[in-house]
Each structure stands twice: as C-alpha cells, then as structure tokens.
Amino acid sequence: MLTLTARQENQAELERQKYLEDLETQKAEAKEEYNKLLNSIEWDKMMRCAVTVHLDPETANGNLEVSQDLAAVCDAGGWCNVTENGKRFERFPFVLAQESFTEGRHYWEVTVDGCHTWDLGVARASAARSGRVVLCPEDGYWAIGHSWDRYEVKDRENVDLGNLESISRVGIFLNLDNNLVSFHDARRKLQVHSVSVAFQEPVYPFFCPWRSREPIRITPVPVAE
Structure with a gap:
C-alpha cells in the first residue's frame, strides 16, 4: 500500500507529465500558427508578382x-x-x-x-x-x-x-x-x-x-x- 508521501509523489509526477504534454501541445500550436503566418506572408509576396x-x-x-x-x-x-x-x-x-x-x-x-x-x-x-x-x-x-x-x-x-x-x-x-x-x-x-x-x-x-x-x-x- 502506498504511503501518503508516495501518493503525493505519484500525483506530482502525473501533474508534471500533464504539464509537459500541454507545453508540447502549445509549442506545436504556436509552430502551426507561425507557419500559417509565414505562408500568408510568402503568398502575399507571390501575389505581388x-x-x-x-x-x-x-x-x-x-x-x-x-x-x-x-x-x-x-x-x-x-x-x-x-x-x-x-x-x-x-x-x-x-x-x-x-x-x-x-x-x-x-x-x-x-x-x-x-x-x-x-x-x-x-x-x-x-x-x-x-x-x-x-x-x-x-x-x-x-x-x-x-x-x-x-x-x-x-x-x-x-x-x-x-x-x-x-x-x-x-x-x-x-x-x-x-x-x-x-x-x-x-x-x-x-x-x-x-x-x-x-x-x-x-x-x-x-x-x-x-x-x-x-x-x-x-x-x-x-x-x-
């Protein structure tokens, strides 16, 4: 049976993993938005040609x-x-x-x-x-x-x-x-x-x-x- 301290450590590890997953998701979303913006800028340059x-x-x-x-x-x-x-x-x-x-x-x-x-x-x-x-x-x-x-x-x-x-x-x-x-x-x-x-x-x-x-x-x- 887990002790109180062990349960707390396990919960902290789960929260840490959740935080890292959320961070990776945010990074991926930010990269996608950046690529969309970059594509929009490049497309605008092309339209000017x-x-x-x-x-x-x-x-x-x-x-x-x-x-x-x-x-x-x-x-x-x-x-x-x-x-x-x-x-x-x-x-x-x-x-x-x-x-x-x-x-x-x-x-x-x-x-x-x-x-x-x-x-x-x-x-x-x-x-x-x-x-x-x-x-x-x-x-x-x-x-x-x-x-x-x-x-x-x-x-x-x-x-x-x-x-x-x-x-x-x-x-x-x-x-x-x-x-x-x-x-x-x-x-x-x-x-x-x-x-x-x-x-x-x-x-x-x-x-x-x-x-x-x-x-x-x-x-x-x-x-x-």
Whole structure:
C-alpha cells in the first residue's frame, strides 16, 4: 500500500507529465500558427508578382480552340483550318502564351475546374514543337498534370504527386531570380510541387487541355493591397 508521501509523489509526477504534454501541445500550436503566418506572408509576396498572360493562337495545335479573349483553350472537336508556321505545335494539343520571361518573378493562375485532363507549366523557347514531344525537363518542359483522379509531375516517367484534394485553380510561380518554378493549389494557397532550374533562354507559360471540351482558363489574380 502506498504511503501518503508516495501518493503525493505519484500525483506530482502525473501533474508534471500533464504539464509537459500541454507545453508540447502549445509549442506545436504556436509552430502551426507561425507557419500559417509565414505562408500568408510568402503568398502575399507571390501575389505581388502577378502578371497577365495571353494565349498565342499562332502556337496552338490545330485540334485546339482558343477563345477570342485569348484566355481560354479547349479541344476543338476536330482539326481547325490553321496556317502552318514554325511556332505551332504540330502533333499534340499544346499552346504557349504570347509573353515570355527572361528575368524577374512572375505568377499566373489557371482555372481547371471541370477539365478532367490537363497539363500546365513552362517551356523554354527552344523546346521542340514538332514530332513526338515529351513533357520533360530534358526536352524543355517543366509541368504538372491531371488525368481524372491522378496528379503528377510530367517527366519521361511521370511522378505521382500523391493524394491531393481536387484542385480547381492552379497557380504557377516562375522565379527566375532564384532559379525556381513552383506549382500551387491557388484556392487553398498550398504549394504542391517545386523544381530548381536555371534557364538560359526565354521561358513561356505552357498550356494543354488534352481532349477536354471543357476549357482551361487563365484567371485574373487579385491584386495584393
């Protein structure tokens, strides 16, 4: 049978353990709040790098339909009567933006809600546009994609991004000052992938809706106050 002193010591030890557990919980909550604040600050900085980009019909594959405002693209349902030129994607349903970047920081968003298959990212100016184009860094493309229920990093062997919640708006941040391209769930303000790359030539925003009749659309980014 425990003595009174032993019971008191046992109670004190339980209280000490409870205090330490509460302290760890408070530390974890404080860290979470700090990370949220840090993420909010970084997100605000990224928003200040927002740019307006427009689709370039001269690069659009003949199976694509580009909207008149040059903001949306979808499968055209058949081959369109397009003029051949060296800028146009010959075989796959890809299109670039009119704007290219060689320095600085640039952020844009694309609404993909309703489109079950898409690829988005950036392409260097010299990336191949004819024949069999592989979306991979070696061939000049840095992109992520979605195919029905799977999100992946585009490469010669695509890399699964795991169990992400459904993304309705994709944010792409091209940070040429720090040699970084990052991809974000813009609605939830979460980064889903980033890659380090040092570009030696102009870089273009890249878009692909594959065979979807539902368009993907470049979406205006709210201006940070």
